[in-house]
Amino acid sequence: MRGVRLPGDSTAVVDTLPVPEPGPGQVLLRVGASGICGSDIGYIYREHKTHRGIDGPAYRGVVAGHEPSGTVVRTGPGCRRFGTGDRVIVYHIAGCGLCDNCRRGYMISCTDPGRASYGWQRDGGHAEYLLAEESTLVPLPDELSFVDGALIACGFGTAYEGLRRIGVNGDGDLLVVGLGPVGLAAGMIGRGMGAARVIGVEPADRRREWARSLDVFDAVASPEEAAEEIGRVTAGRGAATAIDCSGSRAGRSLALEGAAEWGRVSLVGEGGTLETEVSDTLLHKQLTLYASWVTSLPAMAELSVNLVRWGLSPERVVSDRFELSEADAAYRLAAGESRGKVCLVNGEAA
Structure with a gap:
C-alpha cells in the first residue's frame, strides 16, 4: 500500500508499505479521506518539534495524518462493536483506556506513557489502509461522506x-x-x-x-x-x-x-x-x-449525529482535494495559500 511520511523538511514523501494485520481489539480500515491539519504543518511538516512535554520530537517517522475516516475491511480477535463494512471516523488518540481522562472519553489528555497519536507516534490516515484500535472508532452516519468524517475527526470536533x-x-x-x-x-x-x-x-x-x-x-x-x-x-x-x-x-x-x-x-x-x-x-x-483542547469520544459521536440533524456537511469548507500520490502538492498548498481545508482522498471519496 501507499503511505505518506513527513521528513521535516517541508516535503511529503509517498512510500510503499505492507498492509498491516489487525491484532486483538484492532480493525483494518480502507481509508476514504484524511485531512491535513495545521498542527501537523507546524510541528511535523516544516520540522520535527517537541509537543506537550514529549521527550524528543513528537513525530516518530510514522505514516502521517490524524484526521481519517474509512470503512472497516477486517477485524482482529475480540472486536465486538464494529464489523466489516462499517463506515467510521477515527478519534486520533489511542489512550490507555484506564485513567480518568480516558474513562471520560478525553483520550487527548491521557498521560500514560503508552498514549499514541495516529500520525504522530503510530501510523495515521495518509495511507490506503489504517490499523486502528476499535476503541477509537466513532460511527460515520450514512448521510455523511468520508470527507465529512475526516473533518469531524479533528477540526470540527475541536x-x-x-x-x-x-x-x-x-x-x-x-x-x-x-x-x-x-x-x-x-x-x-x-x-x-x-x-x-x-x-x-x-x-x-x-x-x-x-x-x-x-x-x-x-x-x-x-x-x-x-x-x-x-x-x-x-x-x-x-x-x-x-x-x-x-x-x-x-x-x-x-x-x-x-x-x-x-x-x-x-x-x-x-x-x-x-x-x-x-x-x-x-x-x-x-x-x-x-x-478547550480537541474533544471527547462521546462528543465526537454526538456531533456526527447533530450534523445530520442540522442538515450540515463539513466538506463544504474543503477548498482543495488531492489524491494520495499528490500529497506533496497538497501539503505545500495547506502550508501556504489555501483558502479553506485541504484533504487527501481515496477512491469513492474523491
Missing part, C-alpha cells in the same frame, strides 16, 4: 467542544476569530447550534472571500474592521459568545474585546500567548474564559 463549553444558543450572537479550517467549522456548527448571528474575523483576504462564499456567516470582517462590524451586527452590545481559533495574541485579544458583558469566550487555537487589559476587558464585563 470547534464543537469549544462551542459546547460556552453554551452557544439562540439567545445571542457568536463571534469567530480566525477563519482557517477550525474557524470555518466553528461558524458552521454555531449556525447549527442556533446562534442568532455569526460574525467572522480574518486577516487574510483569500480566507475572508472563501468564508463569505459558504453562506455561513452573517458578517465577515478584517481585524481593522472588526470593532465597527461587531458593533453594527450586535447593536453595540458585543457577542454573547466568542471563540478564538487563530492561536494568536492579537486574535485572542480581539475575541475578548468583541465579547458582550457577561459574555463567554472559548480559546481553542494552539500556541502563542494571551495578553489583555484586565479591568475594563475582563472584570468590568464579567467575562468567563474557557480553554
Whole structure:
C-alpha cells in the first residue's frame, strides 16, 4: 500500500508499505479521506518539534495524518462493536483506556506513557489502509461522506467542544476569530447550534472571500474592521459568545474585546500567548474564559449525529482535494495559500 511520511523538511514523501494485520481489539480500515491539519504543518511538516512535554520530537517517522475516516475491511480477535463494512471516523488518540481522562472519553489528555497519536507516534490516515484500535472508532452516519468524517475527526470536533463549553444558543450572537479550517467549522456548527448571528474575523483576504462564499456567516470582517462590524451586527452590545481559533495574541485579544458583558469566550487555537487589559476587558464585563483542547469520544459521536440533524456537511469548507500520490502538492498548498481545508482522498471519496 501507499503511505505518506513527513521528513521535516517541508516535503511529503509517498512510500510503499505492507498492509498491516489487525491484532486483538484492532480493525483494518480502507481509508476514504484524511485531512491535513495545521498542527501537523507546524510541528511535523516544516520540522520535527517537541509537543506537550514529549521527550524528543513528537513525530516518530510514522505514516502521517490524524484526521481519517474509512470503512472497516477486517477485524482482529475480540472486536465486538464494529464489523466489516462499517463506515467510521477515527478519534486520533489511542489512550490507555484506564485513567480518568480516558474513562471520560478525553483520550487527548491521557498521560500514560503508552498514549499514541495516529500520525504522530503510530501510523495515521495518509495511507490506503489504517490499523486502528476499535476503541477509537466513532460511527460515520450514512448521510455523511468520508470527507465529512475526516473533518469531524479533528477540526470540527475541536470547534464543537469549544462551542459546547460556552453554551452557544439562540439567545445571542457568536463571534469567530480566525477563519482557517477550525474557524470555518466553528461558524458552521454555531449556525447549527442556533446562534442568532455569526460574525467572522480574518486577516487574510483569500480566507475572508472563501468564508463569505459558504453562506455561513452573517458578517465577515478584517481585524481593522472588526470593532465597527461587531458593533453594527450586535447593536453595540458585543457577542454573547466568542471563540478564538487563530492561536494568536492579537486574535485572542480581539475575541475578548468583541465579547458582550457577561459574555463567554472559548480559546481553542494552539500556541502563542494571551495578553489583555484586565479591568475594563475582563472584570468590568464579567467575562468567563474557557480553554478547550480537541474533544471527547462521546462528543465526537454526538456531533456526527447533530450534523445530520442540522442538515450540515463539513466538506463544504474543503477548498482543495488531492489524491494520495499528490500529497506533496497538497501539503505545500495547506502550508501556504489555501483558502479553506485541504484533504487527501481515496477512491469513492474523491
